[in-house]
Amino acid sequence: MSGSGLSAFLKLVSGTRGHFLLESGLHGALWLDLDPLFDDGAAVTPFIDALAQKISLHNPDIVCGPAIGGAVLAQRLAKILGVDFYATTRQQSAEAHGLFAAQYTLPDAARSRVHGRRVAIVDDVMSAGSSLRATLTELERHQAQVVAAGALLVLGDKGFDFFEKQNIPVEYTNRDAYEFWEPSSCPMCAAGTPLVSR
Numbered sequence: 001m002s003g004s005g006l007s008a009f010l011k012l013v014s015g016t017r018g019h020f021l022l023e024s025g026l027h028g029a030l031w032l033d034l035d036p037l038f039d040d041g042a043a044v045t046p047f048i049d050a051l052a053q054k055i056s057l058h059n060p061d062i063v064c065g066p067a068i069g070g071a072v073l074a075q076r077l078a079k080i081l082g083v084d085f086y087a088t089t090r091q092q093s094a095e096a097h098g099l100f101a102a103q104y105t106l107p108d109a110a111r112s113r114v115h116g117r118r119v120a121i122v123d124d125v126m127s128a129g130s131s132l133r134a135t136l137t138e139l140e141r142h143q144a145q146v147v148a149a150g151a152l153l154v155l156g157d158k159g160f161d162f163f164e165k166q167n168i169p170v171e172y173t174n175r176d177a178y179e180f181w182e183p184s185s186c187p188m189c190a191a192g193t194p195l196v197s198r
Contacts, residue, residue, distance in 0.1 A: 005047075006174045009153060012037050012044055013125075019188040021197045024130035025099040026158075026180040027188065031198055034069050034124050037152075038076075047152050047173045048073065051122070052080040054171035058148040060120035062086055064139065066104050066131035069124035073152065077122060086110045088135045099182070104134040106142065114144040126151035126170075127178055129159025136166070156180060 014033045022028050038044055055063070055077060064086045065074030071087035078085035088104035106114065121135050126149070136146050149163045150171040156178030163170050183189060 006153075006176060008043070009047055009174050012040060019186075019193040019195050021195050022128060022130070022180070023102050023198070024128035024158075024180075025097075025101060025183070026128050027183060027186040027195065028127070028178065028180050029188070030155075030178065031196075032125060037069060037124055038072055044152075048076050049080070050173045051150055051152060051171060052077050054173075055120045055122070055148055055150050056081055058120055058169065058171075059118060060147055061117040062114060062119045062144070063122060064088065064106075064114075064119050064135060065122045066090070066135050070122055070131060070135075073124050074122050077120075077150075084113075086114065088131075088138055090131070090134075100128075100130055100133055102130050102134050103138075104131060105138055111142045114139055114142050117144055118147045119144045120148040120150060121146055122150040124151065125153045125155060126159045126172075127155040128180060129162055132159065133162060136163075136168075 016031045020028050020031045062084045063074045063078040065071045067087050067089045075085045088106055091103045091105055119139055121132055123132050139146055148169050152173050154160055154172040154175040160170050
């Protein structure tokens with residue numbers, strides 16, 4: 001979409017500047033509050049419809065998204081496309097630490113149902129792609145074929161580049177720049193700015 005499309009999308013969420021520890025383990029300077037994203041159905045529907053059109057080109061049998069926002073989007077897309085819907089949920093583990101250590105799992109009943117099927121994975125916003133990477137790992141563990149990754153907004157290059165290297169096309173309705181840092185090279189850490197976990 002055009003720059004005006006991005007502006008319209010960003011009106012649906014709120015952003016906070018600061019020093020944030022992201023789920024990926026990376027640090028970032030912007031946090032988007034996505035809780036109100038789907039509240040205004042009339043405003044968000046054109047973005048969902050546009051993404052559905054792009055995802056449809058990959059002929060998925062299933063749309064799967066990480067809870068919470070990705071699952072809401074996946075359910076909406078699955079309804080539009082007339083395909084099945086599944087969601088993954090984050091598992092808390094004391095052993096999970098470092099970069100991209102988050103784990104997401106499918107419900108027990110869904111694991112056999114994704115075997116050999118074409119799946120599009122989606123999230124409301126993809127930055128580093130932590131939850132989508134973990135969802136990909138879970139689906140591949142159960143022999144699903146992930147044919148596309150999608151988001152209403154892609155921030156930065158890290159998530160996008162990861163999926164491109166996996167030969168998984170990335171579909172989106174908006175894209176914007178975003179700066180990440182590994183903890184060891186974070187300028188905000190070096191400046192002593194307090195870190196907020198999200």
